[in-house]
Amino acid sequence: MSLSDNEVRDDLAPALLPKPGAPSATSPPPGVRVDRLIVKTKAGFALDVQDLSLAAGETVAIVGANGAGKTTLLEALLGLRKTDVAEGGIGEASLQAWARSPRLRRRMGVLLQRTALPFGLRVRDVLDLHRRIYGSQAQAVLEALDVPRMRNFNYDWLSRGQRQRVDLVMALAHRPDLILLDEPFTGLDQQFATATHHLLSGMSSATVLLACHSAHELSLADRMLWMRDGRVAAFAPPATLVKDMLGEYALKVSLHDAASAERLRARAQGAVRLIHAPRPEQLHLFGGSDLETLAHALIGEPAIASVEFGAASYTDLLHVCALGDTHA
Known part of the structure; x- marks a missing residue:
């Protein structure tokens, strides 16, 4: 303001x-x-x-x-x-x-x-x-x-x-x-x-x-x-909020079309804590060790354009807080 x-x-x-x-x-x-x-x-x-x-x-x-x-x-x-x-x-x-x-x-x-x-x-x-x-x-x-x-x-x-x-x-x-x-x-x-x-x-x-x-x-x-x-x-401390709100890991996936992104969203339910879609064909997924398993499974699938997997970060936390979205 x-x-x-x-x-x-x-x-x-x-x-x-x-x-x-x-x-x-x-x-x-x-x-x-x-x-x-x-x-x-x-x-x-x-x-x-x-x-x-x-x-x-x-x-x-x-x-x-x-x-x-x-x-x-x-x-x-x-x-x-x-x-x-x-x-x-x-x-x-x-x-x-x-x-x-x-x-x-x-x-x-x-x-x-x-x-x-x-x-x-x-x-x-x-x-x-x-x-x-x-x-x-x-x-x-x-x-x-x-x-x-x-x-x-x-x-x-x-x-x-x-x-x-x-x-x-x-x-x-x-x-x-x-x-x-x-x-x-x-x-x-x-x-x-x-x-x-x-x-x-x-x-x-x-x-x-x-x-x-x-x-x-x-x-x-x-x-x-x-x-x-x-x-x-x-x-709370930022590191605590990363863990509590996002989880340990971030999986960022680009797909070839929005329909494929919706199928991945449904597939990921239960394995993630939060899902954000910056664009219809992109998904950012946050959660625990199940995300690592999902990341390996996605590599080489024809609907996937790119996969980025790593630790959830302060940048991710700020982005989620700016969006106000904390639910999968």
């Missing part, structure tokens, strides 16, 4: 840019507790999250289809969404206190899908703004994302990937205790996706909540939060 102008919390706008000042003394990372969080939009979407807890220092990845509520959840936790119910806390303070307190907000690092800065700033101006707000700026973060080379570039003219790197510096360079990121690898090439992965892996003293769409991002997570139609569908 994207943030619409008429749903922004105008009353909290002054808190979004804390007054300049030195960072607070080093604090332990805060845990996050959501007892009940409800957001209802004018478009008819409803977010309803209950009894959700993140341990201090934990990394949690939010996954789900477009419109499932990933961004809405992040924005509601940040106080950028008007909530119907907001019960819970971050560390020892309430959700409302984190939304309003400049001192607490300086402990946060945030990357949203859209960043609004005054027109005409150069990258060096953005970096100066960051340093004034947070009081510190880790040079190692700037260098890992190759941002110093862009100091004299106009921020408005940056490419999508370049802007994402600058925005990541704004989110991470002050070494925050609580990090909320909306699709941090979007727009990055492999070099800088790897660099961002390394940076986040090294921030073990922070609590991290990130919306993600890639297996690379998901590999950072201690637990995965699957959002489906505004509610939590599953919350």
Whole structure:
């Protein structure tokens, strides 16, 4: 869900840019507790999250289809969404206190899908703004994302990937205790996706909540939060969810026609946990050791164009969660 102008919390706008000042003394990372969080939009979407807890220092990845509520959840936790119910806390303070307190907000690092800065700033101006707000700026973060080379570039003219790197510096360079990121690898090439992965892996003293769409991002997570139609569908370590939702193996079969695919679907019933058809003549089957037997049996059959067999992966899990289909 994207943030619409008429749903922004105008009353909290002054808190979004804390007054300049030195960072607070080093604090332990805060845990996050959501007892009940409800957001209802004018478009008819409803977010309803209950009894959700993140341990201090934990990394949690939010996954789900477009419109499932990933961004809405992040924005509601940040106080950028008007909530119907907001019960819970971050560390020892309430959700409302984190939304309003400049001192607490300086402990946060945030990357949203859209960043609004005054027109005409150069990258060096953005970096100066960051340093004034947070009081510190880790040079190692700037260098890992190759941002110093862009100091004299106009921020408005940056490419999508370049802007994402600058925005990541704004989110991470002050070494925050609580990090909320909306699709941090979007727009990055492999070099800088790897660099961002390394940076986040090294921030073990922070609590991290990130919306993600890639297996690379998901590999950072201690637990995965699957959002489906505004509610939590599953919350567990990614490897556990692969095993529980998909099984150990994936068998991906291309056939010469849709009729052959339907016959294979009927034949596979009882041997699989889940079947997905990306196209009428393709089947992705997930399950246990019976799939290996089926894979060997299919090789050489005239209706089969190709067979791919292997371990079920994070990529498979993300694809299934995006589809919302968990039944054979």
